Amino acid sequence: MYDTIVIGIGGMGSATLWELARRGQKVLGLERYDLGHSMGSSHGFNRIIRLSYFEHPSYVPLLRRAYALWRKTEELAGEQLLFITGSIDASREDGRVFTGSLAACKEHGLSHEVLGAREVNSRFPGYNLPDYMACVFQPEGGFVASERAILAYAALAVDAGAEIHAREKVVAVEPGQGRVAVITDQGRYEARRAVVAAGAWISDLIPGLTMTAVPERQVLGWFQPIDPSAFKPSVFPVSNIAADHGHYYQFPSWGIPGFKIGKYNHFKEHGHADELSREPRPDDEAALRLAIRDLFPKADGPTLRLAACLFTNTPDEHFVVDTLPGHPEIIVASPCSGHGFKFASVMGEILADLATTGESKFDLELFRYARLAT
The missing domain is CATH 3.30.9.10 (D-Amino Acid Oxidase, subunit A, domain 2)
Structure with a gap:
């Protein structure tokens, strides 16, 4: 039994794992490929970071915090x-x-x-x-050194007591009363919360996003x-x-x-x-x-x-960062549409807050799940 299971140890997942571990949680990170793999969205050495955000001005407060956390x-x-x-x-x-x-x-x-x-x-x-x-x-x-950042977060998380299983594919996430079961191709794990940060595979685990992520x-x-x-x-x-x-x-x-x-x-x-x-x-x-x-x-x-x-594109190109409606034990994390990695540092903090308190100090209205789910 874990406090939180993080599914996907890319940019968002690795930062979240670290944030939860440093807060003293018993956390498990599950990654279907090798740690630091090149099958997803964060390889290629680096990713742009910028404050003058043409996508929407409401991203700027998140970016200010992201810069501070990267440092x-x-x-x-x-x-x-x-x-x-x-x-x-x-x-x-x-x-x-x-x-x-x-x-x-x-x-x-x-x-x-x-x-x-x-x-x-x-x-x-x-x-x-x-x-x-x-x-x-x-x-x-x-720019942020994206590949190095993921490994840095993973190392910090492990040093703080986190457990990481690579080469273990999650096949289902099953909510229950006050807990969640995560089924993989190698076993079954339970936790009070699960953060689904599976990138381009997120709709495999959150079917409501099949047509919109x-x-x-x-x-x-x-x-x-x-x-x-x-x-x-x-x-x-x-x-x-x-x-x-x-x-x-x-x-x-x-x-x-x-x-x-x-x-x-x-x-x-x-x-x-x-x-x-x-x-x-x-x-x-x-x-x-x-x-x-x-x-x-x-x-x-x-x-x-x-x-x-x-x-992993949404129709409006904004993120999906929210608890799953009706199932607050599952946190959906899809900072996506080609402009997400720069936010990994602050998203780790936000997702850890959602997993521990159910709330964030940031305005996440732009990223609500309900606007996209089918």
Whole structure:
């Protein structure tokens, strides 16, 4: 009998496991693959973090806390996990990326600059944005070392007394009065609470999300720059660029010596997480090359690496973070839709609060389960 069982030890699950363990709970973490695997949504070295949140201004208070907790985690783990480069959000002047980013900056008093495309290109030589773009530069953006962060949280959790079982697939979560049973391919466990942070497999365990938490195949690419000096973290901010031919996200060279780029919603390939291909194809690379040649021509060198990962998209692209209606012993955790990892540190705190008290000090109204469940 455990206090809490955490299902899925990726970004959210690992942080939650640590938060619960440090509070003295008897906790079990269950992971269907290896710890730190590359089958889900958090591999590929790093993930963007940014304060000027075009998706919705209500994310900003969560992000402020996330930054503070990432720094605290660095101190405890003894390694840097959060890297500051500044961030650029760019689109047409009436586009969602520019207007949403600017609105978040103004509502929350974030330091920022509104720049034209030519100003961005002059200040940051790795960029070649077209004149039609309007841009918000926010100096506190950057990236989190996602793979290292998961392992750091897992190590901290184990040191605090948590138990982790990798290579053990959860097949069912059965609620009961005041407790929950978790059935795996190797056994049965009971706890007072269960946090379901299963990523792209969440609807296998929470069937009400089958039609509204939909896995989507993504592909990331790393390319050797023609001019490596233009893509170092000191001179190349992370970015979200909504161009006329697609919405792309970019990182400086870090981890391996290559510029990193991805395209939101890629080819819109949806399906069950077990059925979506993890093998990159020539057309995946071609889609990324289109953006490189148009927007980042100094990065148009040899391919260094391609990797597939999974988004889990909701219709409104907001998270699902809530207790399961009628079953408060089950906490649903799907900070998803391609923009969740940066929140892992604060989500660990929020999910631990929901598991221990049933409440959070943050406004989670945007993330309620009932808006999506079928």
